[in-house]
Amino acid sequence: MFLARVIGSVVSTKKDETMRGQKLLLLRPMLVDEAKPAQFRAGANTIVAVDTLGAGSGDLVLFCQGSSARQASGMKALPIDAAVVGLVDSVEVLGHRLA
Template sequence: MYIGRVIGNVVATTKDSSLKGKKMLIVEKLNIQSNTAETSEVAIDTVGAGNGEYVLVTKGSSARVSSGMDSAVDAAIVAIIDSIEIEK
């Protein structure tokens, strides 16, 4: 899993039938120490996240399970983060 920030969405009229009705968001992966983006990717939204929100993203088979799908899902948003506490 990783912490990311939603930076946009993806609209695809033509797509695999298993993705119909699923919201696809662009999430930038954060290095939480410096709050900078490392990379970005598309993730299926399972919790109703919106643009600018910090989220927890799971990958691989965990993403398919959490999204309730048996398809080509490799990343899924599984939580909207309220706060982050880092002890130094």
């Protein structure tokens, strides 16, 4: 999984039938550089993930990708490859608290 910040949302009316009603969030991965372990670095790519946990803009979340995303609650037969699987309370890196 990767950590990510919720930066937006996507609306798609015409989509695969099984995806009706699913909430689509735009995520920016948050990484930690070796030289600066006390802060996050924004990843370059932005990913669209399905969310069923109620994440909102600005939240730090945990998301998983690939077939594992279909193991998230209610996602079994959906054509999705990314899902929010946790809202993050805190992250600790080498003694620093980043979130």
